[in-house]
């Protein structure tokens with residue numbers, strides 16, 4: 001095991017000691033995840049959970065139920081999840097229609113087989129880019145992809161390299177490469193890394209104002225070392 005591999009493994013152990021064993025707070029079935037993802041806007045675990053609770057109570061989540069419900073009623077059910085409920089209602093109908101009419105009501109089965117085909121299929125759904133595809137395939141136990149939380153690729157880049165890049169795509173790839181090379185290609189290991197990094201970003205290593213002074217892994221963090229020296233650590237590209 002390389003020095004950096006030991007470092008990431010130890011960092012994840014320290015984060016788990018702080019936050020406890022992680023569990024996903026969203027449905028892991030691919031179709032239900034797509035529904036949940038559109039239950040809140042701006043999408044966050046809290047907003048989506050509120051919209052999801054309201055939708056499951058007043059409408060349901062099957063394609064048939066979503067398609068049989070009027071746009072107005074669907075939008076009212078999604079309102080607790082935040083902004084643009086009318087647009088999210090329309091998106092849910094598109095998702096339901098695609099799954100029912102094109103995939104015989106079974107998205108999961110459509111994702112089996114070559115990974116490229118599964119990625120292409122998922123990207124046909126609204127608001128699903130590469131990070132969303134990675135997350136769905138990992139948590140549905142379809143492929144143990146080194147998924148990175150879409151709102152926090154900066155965490156690992158800060159810790160390992162010192163400073164996040166300007167470009168979101170470069171940050172994502174840097175973080176993904178680190179997870180890929182330093183965790184076993186197994187569902188448990190990669191879902192654990194995803195969830196712990198996500199939680200660390202939400203609670204401590206915030207995007208615009210990281211709470212380095214109370215961070216339990218600051219002594220292992222290149223970004224923090226740079227701050228102590230009075231200058232940001234250099235980005236490598």
Ligand code: SF4
Nearest residue numbers: 205212215218221224
């Ligand atoms: S020390 Fe600061 S930058 Fe480093 S992981 Fe902790 S919060 Fe993030």
